[in-house]
Amino acid sequence: MLRDISSQSFFMGFLAAFVGTASSFAVVLQGLTAVGASPFEAASGLMALSISMGICAIVLSLKTRMPISIAWSTPGAALLATSGAVEGGFPVAVGAFIICAILIVICGTWKPLGKAVAAIPGPLANAMLAGVLLGLCLAPIKAVAFNPVLGLPIVLAWLIVARFNRLFAVPAALAAFVLVLIFGVNFPDGAITSLHLSLVPPVAFVVPHFNLAGLVGIALPLFIVTMASQNIPGTAVLRAHDYNTPPGPLFATTGIFSLLSAPFGGHAVNLAAITAAMCAGEDAHPDPQKRYWAAIFAGIFYVVFGLLAGVITALVSLAPTILIEAVAGLALIGAFSSSVVAAFRDENNREAAAVTFLITAASLTFYGISGAFWGLVAGGLIYILTHLRTKT
Secondary structure: HHHHHHHHHHHHHHHHHHHHOOOOOHHHHHHHHHHHOOOHHHHOOOHHHHHHHHHHHHHHHHHHHHOEEEOOOHHHHHHHHHHOOOOOOHHHHHHHHHHHHHHHHHHHHHHHHHHHHHHHOOHHHHHHHHHHHHHHHHHHHHHHHHHHHHHHHHHHHHHHHHHOOHHHHHHHOOOOOOOOHHHHOOOOOOOHHHHOOOOOOOOOOOOOOOOOHHHHHHHHHHHHHHHHHHHHHHHHHHHOOOOEEEEEEEHHHHHHHHHHHHHHHOOOEEEEEEEHHHHHOOOOOHHHHHHHHHHHHHHHHHHHHHHHHHHHHHHHOOHHHHHHHHHHHHHHHHHHHHHHHHHOOOHHHHHHHHHHHHHHHHHHOOOEOHHHHHHHHHHHHHHHHHHHHHHH
């Protein structure tokens, strides 16, 4: 097995972990904070997710000898960012994370639930995701309006680098954010000391609480977007590279690691899609049988980055919130455009998709339940009525 290690796999593993972390950690922090996490709890959640998905990638790749890449649920974090705090605060959100993890495990072990998730119409799932992402994707524009001197360099860095290599566009925006933070933001007294103290890995155990609002408003939508937008596309990427393995055990394993990270603030880990293509492609190794080391190295670096979660969170806390939202929004533009195209491609389902999108994007909460759920329900009713009308 050690003979399969190569410099290509090492580099691609590092690149996958760096891109996976740099491109969306801002979304994760924003999502956890939005549902009531304190800065320390958000840092703990970021660390728990990074370590969980790193170990999960190592375990699955070693077991299958395939490049099984794992990521946190970026669409799920975006959902949290638009859901807002639920009654009961972050402990209720953590309870919802646990329920979501259990559902993912069941989905991987009990075929009827897996079939039920797969039966959710694609246009509605994509419309819900697009509605969830819209608010964050507007953040770069708001950041420029808030302060052009601070916001414009971040947007320009993303725009210019994307013309040459889209893979490095978000890391470039992140680098611009760091430079703006250093040269454009006045650090409060004691900021450097707090960064030094944050080198200690943050560990916050949150006692979960369970209620109906958390179940329906967070757990179910989080489960749906994680399965529909991450796990299922993740299996498709593997199949596209001729890695054929039963998806059920992969889903169940990601659910178990989600369950382990949840009490420490992690919302969900799942199969990766973009970084999966990096680790499964020819750049990872000419021999497909040896590419699994790229995913293993990515897992190792995820663990390392996770141990630095305190520093990352402390650094982010020094900047105006709108700037980190801008980085998150830039990271999600690609996902937003893809989901919009998929949602409205089929003319027969456009009305149902539009209703789902608009209600979700409105981010209105009824009876303590987020708009993502109501958008899916309303769009589902329109979808059923449309197809009943078509049959008659």
